[in-house]
Amino acid sequence: MQIVPVVDLKQGQVVRAVRGQRSDYRPIVSGLCAGSDPVTVARALVKYASADTLYVADLDALTGGAVQVAVIRDLLAALPGVHLWLDAGFADAAAFGRLRARLSDALGESSARVAPVFASEALASAEAARASLADKAGAILSLDRRGGELMDPAGCWADERMWPDRVIVMTLDRVGSFDGPDLATLRDCARRAPQAMLIGAGGIRDEADLRLAEQAGAAAWLTASALHDRRLAPRTDCGQPESG
Numbered sequence: 001m002q003i004v005p006v007v008d009l010k011q012g013q014v015v016r017a018v019r020g021q022r023s024d025y026r027p028i029v030s031g032l033c034a035g036s037d038p039v040t041v042a043r044a045l046v047k048y049a050s051a052d053t054l055y056v057a058d059l060d061a062l063t064g065g066a067v068q069v070a071v072i073r074d075l076l077a078a079l080p081g082v083h084l085w086l087d088a089g090f091a092d093a094a095a096f097g098r099l100r101a102r103l104s105d106a107l108g109e110s111s112a113r114v115a116p117v118f119a120s121e122a123l124a125s126a127e128a129a130r131a132s133l134a135d136k137a138g139a140i141l142s143l144d145r146r147g148g149e150l151m152d153p154a155g156c157w158a159d160e161r162m163w164p165d166r167v168i169v170m171t172l173d174r175v176g177s178f179d180g181p182d183l184a185t186l187r188d189c190a191r192r193a194p195q196a197m198l199i200g201a202g203g204i205r206d207e208a209d210l211r212l213a214e215q216a217g218a219a220a221w222l223t224a225s226a227l228h229d230r231r232l233a234p235r236t237d238c239g240q241p242e243s244g
Contacts, residue, residue, distance in 0.1 A: 001210045002053075002220035002239055004085070004199065005045035005227055007038060007075075009068050010059040014041040017176030017224060025059065030228040038071050039078045046082055048227055050235040053083045055117075055222050061088040062122065067099055073106045076113065085140055087117035092128040093139075112138075117168065120144045121151035129154035133164050142168040142201075143189070160192045167196045168222065174202030176225055181209055183216045190217025206231050207241060 007014050008025060013036040015025035027036035033044035042054055056075065061067045067088045075084065090096045096116040100107070107113055116132075119142040123129045133139050133156075141164055144151040151172070156162055169189050171182040181203045189198055200213050201222040210232070213221055226232045233241035 001214045001218065003049045003051060003210075003227075003232070003235060004053050004055050004220050004222050005042075005049045005051050006055040006057065006201075006222050006224040007042050007045065008057045008059055008224070009038060009071055012038070012068065012071060014038050015059070016228070028228065031230045032228055039074050042075055042079060045224075045227055046079060048234050049223070050237050050239065052081060053085060054079065055085045056087065058086070058088040062119070064089075069099070069102055072103065072114075076103070076106045083112075084114045085117050086114050087119055087142060089122045090116055090118055090132070091122055091124040093118075093132040093134075096132075115140055117142050119151075119170075120154060120156040123154040123156065126154045126159075129156050129162055133162050136164045139164045140166045140168060140199075142170045144170045144172060145185070146172040163193050163196055165195075165197060166199065167193065168199045168201055169218075170222075171202040177203055178205045178225070178231075179203045180205060181213045181216075181218075181221075183212060186213065186216045186218055204232070207233065 008017050010025055014028045016028045018025055028041060032048055033040050046054060058068050117140045118132045121144040133141055141156060143157055150157050169186050174182060181200055186200055197219045198217050199220040199222060200218040204221055204223055204226045236242055
C-alpha cells in the first residue's frame with residue numbers, strides 16, 4: 001500500500017483536517033516537527049513516509065479564494081524529487097492550465113511534477129468534467145462525498161466512463177477522524193472500475209486499517225493525521241513499515 005502524505009494549506013499554514021469542516025481547521029500540531037510552516041511540515045511527512053508524492057489541498061482556493069502560488073513554488077523548490085498532486089478547486093482544465101503557466105519557472109522542464117486533482121465538488125459541469133478528465137494518464141479525479149451525500153454537480157460519481165486512471169475515493173466526514181476507512185464505497189468503486197488505481201482518503205487509524213483498505217481495492221491512501229500522530233510506522237524506501 002502506497003502512502004501519499006497530505007498537506008492542507010490555509011492562509012499560508014498547514015492545518016489539521018477536522019471531518020471536512022474546513023472552517024474548523026487550525027494550524028497543525030505534529031509529532032513529526034515543530035510549527036505549521038508548509039515546507040517544514042512537508043519535508044517531515046515525506047521523510048517519515050519515504051514518499052515521492054505529496055498531496056496538496058489548497059483550502060483557500062477550494063473555498064473560493066486565490067491559489068496559494070507562493071507556497072506551491074516553495075514546496076516545489078524544497079522537494080525537488082517529489083511530485084505534487086494539487087487540489088486547488090479547479091472548475092475545469094483551463095483553470096489548471098492557467099496555474100501551471102504561473103508555475104512554469106518553478107517547474108522548468110518538469111511540468112509533470114504537478115498533477116491536477118479535479119474534485120467532483122469543484123467541477124463546474126459534466127462537459128467540463130469530460131474535458132478535464134480526457135487525459136486519462138495525467139488527470140486525477142477525486143470523488144467527493146460528505147455525510148452520505150455526493151458532492152458532484154458534474155455527475156462524475158454516476159458515470160465511470162469519465163474516470164481517469166487514478167481515482168481518489170474521498171469521504172470528507174472521515175478525513176481528520178479516526179473512524180476507520182469507508183470500505184464499502186471503496187469496494188463499490190473497485191467493482192465499477194477494476195482497471196483504475198484507487199486512492200482512498202479519510203479515517204485511517206493504524207496499519208490494520210491499511211491492510212483492510214488494500215483488500216478492498218485501494219492501491220494508495222491519502223494520509224495526514226495518522227502520520228502526524230505516529231499511528232503509522234515510518235516507511236522504508238520500498239514503502240513497507242520499518243520493523244522494530
